[in-house]
Amino acid sequence: GNSVTQMEGPVTLSEEAFLTINCTYTATGYPSLFWYVQYPGEGLQLLLKATKADDKGSNKGFEATYRKETTSFHLEKGSVQVSDSAVYFCALMFSGGYNKLIFGAGTRLAVHP
Amino acid sequence: SAVISQKPSRDICQRGTSLTIQCQVDSQVTMMFWYRQQPGQSLTLIATANQGSEATYESGFVIDKFPISRPNLTFSTLTVSNMSPEDSSIYLCSVENPRAQGDYGYTFGSGTRLTVV
Helix, strand or coil: CCEEEECCCCEEEECCCCEEECEEEECCCCCEEEEEEECCCCCEEEEEEECCCCCEEEECCEEEECECCCCECCEEECCCCHHHCEEEEEEEECCCCCCCEEECCCEEEEEEC | CCCEEEECCEEEECCCCCEEEEEEECCCCCEEEEEEECCCCCEEEEEEEECCCCCEECCCCCCCCCCEEEEECCEEEEEECCCCHHHCEEEEEEEECCHHHCCCCEEECCCEEEEEC
């Protein structure tokens, strides 16, 4: 079946460190891929997305590239801030039918000054 | 992207009672989705609500426990019935963004944090 696997957290970093959160997927066909962020006490916000192979999504200094050959969509940021502390969810979606999002387990990021 | 107003934002309820969560969207949408996020867990789809038809429930979720209304294209409610402490979760509604506007993806409500005591 279709699924998303994320690296386990929590990920603890110092401010200005480099961030990578791994995400791989299993899917039949070619899904669209998303990263959502959930700040403490809030709902989900779309962080970035990519709809086809080799697309790079970017937003707020975060980037992720849709790699079909490795079925991956790793999230990266060159220099994290305390305000980036949140839970990050990788998700995939297929078009056609009704378009259900399938989420990974989420990765908690804690950034310390 | 659509803008969703979800309420209540949080509630503490007695076991055995029911809570109805509302989501209002600022544009007409065909489908609305309801998710549950148990403490420390990811999101699980409860059901998909189409206007004018019965909601479609995912495996493990039943209409008697989570009745859904969808009276028009901008509004939906989810009721958590006969609550127990195991129902303590964040409940979120979601809509797909209008593809015609090139905004491919989903928008989520801010969530309802439910605690059952």
